[in-house]
Amino acid sequence: MSQIIKPKSISGFPEWLPAERYIELKWFDTIREIFESYGFCSIETPSVEALEVLTAKGEVDKEIYVIERLHKEDGEKEARLALHFDQTVPMARYVAQNFNELKFPFKRYQMQRVWRGERPQAGRFREFYQCDIDVINVDNLPLYFDAECPAIMVEILQKLDIGSFKMQLNNRKILAGFCQALGIDDFVPVTRIVDKLEKIGADNVKKQLLTELSLSDAQANQILSFASIKSSDDGFAKAVRDLGVSHPTLDEGIDELVFVINTLNNLVKGNFEVDMSIVRGLDYYTGTVYETRFTDAPSYGSICSGGRYEDLAGNYINKKLPGVGISIGFSRLFDYIRAQGKLPKGRQSPADMLIVLFDESQRLWAIDLAKQLRNGEFLAAGRKMNVEIYHSATKLKKQLSYASEKGIPYVVFPPADPGGMPELKFMDDPDRAQEALTKLTGF
RNA sequence: GCGGCUGUAGCUCAGUGGUAGAGCCCUCGGUUGUGGUCCGAGUUGCCGCGGGUUCGAUCCCCGUCAGUCGCCCCA
Numbered sequence: 001m002s003q004i005i006k007p008k009s010i011s012g013f014p015e016w017l018p019a020e021r022y023i024e025l026k027w028f029d030t031i032r033e034i035f036e037s038y039g040f041c042s043i044e045t046p047s048v049e050a051l052e053v054l055t056a057k058g059e060v061d062k063e064i065y066v067i068e069r070l071h072k073e074d075g076e077k078e079a080r081l082a083l084h085f086d087q088t089v090p091m092a093r094y095v096a097q098n099f100n101e102l103k104f105p106f107k108r109y110q111m112q113r114v115w116r117g118e119r120p121q122a123g124r125f126r127e128f129y130q131c132d133i134d135v136i137n138v139d140n141l142p143l144y145f146d147a148e149c150p151a152i153m154v155e156i157l158q159k160l161d162i163g164s165f166k167m168q169l170n171n172r173k174i175l176a177g178f179c180q181a182l183g184i185d186d187f188v189p190v191t192r193i194v195d196k197l198e199k200i201g202a203d204n205v206k207k208q209l210l211t212e213l214s215l216s217d218a219q220a221n222q223i224l225s226f227a228s229i230k231s232s233d234d235g236f237a238k239a240v241r242d243l244g245v246s247h248p249t250l251d252e253g254i255d256e257l258v259f260v261i262n263t264l265n266n267l268v269k270g271n272f273e274v275d276m277s278i279v280r281g282l283d284y285y286t287g288t289v290y291e292t293r294f295t296d297a298p299s300y301g302s303i304c305s306g307g308r309y310e311d312l313a314g315n316y317i318n319k320k321l322p323g324v325g326i327s328i329g330f331s332r333l334f335d336y337i338r339a340q341g342k343l344p345k346g347r348q349s350p351a352d353m354l355i356v357l358f359d360e361s362q363r364l365w366a367i368d369l370a371k372q373l374r375n376g377e378f379l380a381a382g383r384k385m386n387v388e389i390y391h392s393a394t395k396l397k398k399q400l401s402y403a404s405e406k407g408i409p410y411v412v413f414p415p416a417d418p419g420g421m422p423e424l425k426f427m428d429d430p431d432r433a434q435e436a437l438t439k440l441t442g443f
Numbered sequence: 444g445c446g447g448c449u450g451u452a453g454c455u456c457a458g459u460g461g462u463a464g465a466g467c468c469c470u471c472g473g474u475u476g477u478g479g480u481c482c483g484a485g486u487u488g489c490c491g492c493g494g495g496u497u498c499g500a501u502c503c504c505c506g507u508c509a510g511u512c513g514c515c516c517c518a
Contacts, residue, residue, distance in 0.1 A: 007453095011510065063444095063516095086518085118516070119444085130518060280517095292518095302518060329518025358476055400478035413476075425477070 012120030013127045014331055016338070019346035019407065024334060027160060028111060031131050031328070034156050035109040038148065040133050043108050045090040047115075051080040053093050056315040063117030083115035087132045088312065088325060095136055096316035105137040105145070111330070122339075123301050123332045132306075134325030136313075141322040143256055146288040146308055147263035149326045153304050154268045156328065157292070162337055164295035167304065168275040169264075171257040171288050174240065175279055177250025178226055182219050189213055194227045197277040198298060202228070227277040233265065234258040236274045253287075260288055286310040290326050294336065303333040347407035352385045354403040355412045357393040362414040369412070369422070403427055 009015060016024060032042075054064055065083040072078060084090050087110045095106060111131045120126055133152060135145040154167055175194070179187035193208045202224055209220040222243065229239045237254050257274060264272055280289045285307035292304035306326030313321040337343050353373060355366045366389045369378070376384040388408065390399045403411050404427055413423040426432055 008509090114518085116517080120510095121512075124517075128518070305518065327518065332518050356477090396476050397478070402478085404478045411477085416476090423477095427478075430477080 012118075012125050014125055014335060018348045020338060020343065022346035022348075022350065023343050027330070027334065028131075030159055031111065031156050031330075032109075034152060034159065035131075035133055038107075038152050040107045040109040043091070043094065043110055044112060045084070045087070045094055045110070047083055047113070048081040049084050049090055049093065051082045053316075054082050054084060054089055056089075065115045065117050085116050086114050087112060087130055087327070088134065091132070091134060091136075092313040092321075093316055095321060096313040096319075099317060099319070105135050105141065107133070107135045109133045123336060125331050125335075128329065128331035129334075131328040131330050132325060133327075134323050136321050136323035139320050139322070141308075141324060143259055144263065145324050146256070146260045147267060149306065149324055150272075150290050151264055151267035153290075153292070153326050153328060154271050157304065158268075158271070160333075162294075162333065163342065165271065165292055165303070166273055166295055167271055167290060167292040168273050168278045169257070169260065169288060169290050170274060170276060170278040171253040171260070172279055172285055172307075173249050173253030173287060174257065174276065175226075175253075177247035177253055178223070178240075178245055181245045181247035181250060182222055184213075184215065184219065190223065191279040194223065194277055195279050197227050229274075229276040231274050232272060234261055234274075236261075236276065240276070256287060280305070280307060284309045284312065288324065297336070300336060301332065302329065303336070304328045345407075349388070349406040349408055350386050351388040351406070351408045353387045353410040353412055354399070354406075354408045355387065355389045356396065356399040356403075356414075357390055358396070358414060360393045362393070363389070365414060365418075400427075 035042075048067060051064070051066060064085055067081050067083065069078070091108065091110065095102060109132060111129065113127055114130050115127050117126060118124060133149055135141065135149065150167055150169065157165055172191070175191060176187045179185075179190055184190060190209070190213065193205055193212070197205050205227070206220050206224055209215045209223060210217070215223070222245065226240065226243060226245075229236050231239070234257075237258050240250075240254060261272065261274055278289060278291050280291065287308035287310075289307035290305055291302045293302060294300055304326060306324070308322070308324040310322050311320050312323055313319070355370060357363060357366060370387040370389055372378040373385040373387045376382040378385075390402065400411065402408075409427055411425040411427060413425065415422050
C-alpha cells in the first residue's frame with residue numbers, strides 16, 4: 001500500500017471552497033469593471049522577475065521567495081529568478097522596457113498574486129492577491145491623479161459592501177518639511193514612529209521619539225501635536241499652520257493635500273480623512289500617501305494603500321517617470337469579510353438549472369433542452385443559462401438533494417408524456433415556480 | 444527574525460500511566476416521480492514526528508516539525 005500524504009493547506013496560502021470562490025470571482029468582476037470605467041487598461045506580468053530587478057531599490061526588507069530548478073546541476077549557471085512581492089516593481093520594469101510602445105499618462109491596472117515570505121497571521125498571507133492601479137507619466141504627473149486613484153478605490157469598496165471603513169490620507173512633504181523646520185534632517189525614522197500613533201498611543205510615541213531618536217522634549221511635543229491633527233476636509237491646513245512652523249516643503253505639501261482632499265470630496269462622498277499620523281514606512285513615497293482601515297477593526301491592518309512616487313523607474317531607464325498608485329489588499333479584505341461571516345451566500349455550482357432524469361430514455365431529450373438553454377434559445381429573454389444534466393436516472397430524492405446542496409436554484413423535470421411540457425421547480429420556494437420563471441426571463 | 448500558546452476521527456473538541464470517545468459531517472435505509480426535518484444502521488484514528496523515563500505512554504520529560512497569537516514589517 002502506498003503511503004498516503006495527509007492533505008493539508010499550507011499556512012499563508014489561502015484557498016476557498018467553491019461557494020466562497022464564487023463570490024471572490026464576483027468581486028474580481030466588480031473591481032475590473034470599475035477600473036475600466038475610468039479608462040485603466042490591464043496588463044499582466046510574469047510571476048517571476050530576475051532577482052536583480054526586485055532588489056534594485058537596495059533595501060530588501062521584503063522577504064523574497066527565490067525559485068530554483070530541482071534538477072539544477074551543481075555549479076550550473078542560471079539566472080536567479082524570484083517571485084514578485086508586489087506589482088509596482090514589475091510594472092516599473094515593464095514601463096521602462098516598453099517605453100516607446102506606451103502612451104502617457106499610462107494608466108494601468110493589475111490583479112495578480114504576489115508572494116512574501118513573512119510569518120502568516122490573520123490578514124497576513126504569504127501568497128495573496130493585490131489589485132493595483134497606477135498612473136505614470138513622463139517628467140510631470142498632474143496632481144489630479146492623486147485624487148482620482150483613491151476615489152476609484154473607495155467607489156469599489158463601497159460597491160463591494162464591506163461595511164464601515166475609512167481611507168486616511170496625508171502628504172509626506174508635510175512631515176518632511178515640518179521636521180526640517182524643527183532641525184531634524186532625516187525624517188524617515190520619525191515616520192516609522194509617528195505611524196504607530198493610533199496603535200501604541202501618544203505617550204509611547206513620545207517616549208520612542210525621545211529615546212530612540214534623541215529628540216528634545218520640545219521637538220517631540222511639536223511632532224505629537226502635529227501628528228494628532230485630523231480633518232475630513234481642508235481644515236487640517238490651518239491647524240498645521242497654527243503650530244507656527246514654516247518651511248517651503250511644508251507649504252508645498254499642504255497645498256497639494258488641500259487640492260487632493262477637495263478634489264476627492266467632489267469625486268466620491270464620504271470615507272476620507274486627512275490624518276497627519278499616516279505617513280507609511282515605505283520610503284519611496286514622496287508625496288500623497290493613502291491607507292484604509294475597517295472602522296471596527298483598525299488594528300487589522302490596511303486593506304488599501306498606496307501613494308505618489310517621484311520616480312520609480314529610474315533604476316531601469318534614463319527618464320524621469322513619476323507616478324501615483326494604490327492597491328487593494330484583496331486577499332486580506334476578502335478573508336476578513338469571509339471570516340466575519342459577512343460574505344453573501346455563494347453557490348457551490350454556477351449552474352442555474354439541473355435537469356433531472358426519471359429514466360435513461362430521457363437523456364437525449366435532456367441534452368437537446370440543455371443545449372437550447374445554454375444558447376439562450378429557450379427563454380424569451382434570450383438569457384443564457386448554465387445547465388447541468390444529472391448524471392444518472394437514480395432516485396429523485398438523490399437528484400433533488402444534489403441540486404439543493406449545490407445551490408442550483410431551478411430543477412427541470414421531463415414531461416410526463418413525450419412532447420408535453422417540462423415542469424420547472426424553484427428550489428427555494430416550490431410554490432412560486434411560475435413567479436421565479438418570470439423573474440428569470442425578465443418578463 | 445524574536446516571544447507566548449496549541450497539536451487526539453474530514454470538522455469542533457472530550458479523555459485516561461495499561462494502545463480511545465462525543466457531536467457534527469459522510470454513506471446507506473425508512474419500497475414505487477419532488478430536497479431541506481425526523482428515525483435507524485454504518486464507516487473513520489501510526490492520539491503531529493523522533494528520542495527518553497517506565498513492566499507499559501496518547502497522557503510525564505527533551506527535541507523537532509506544524510499550526511496559532513503578539514512583535515517587527517506590511518496589502
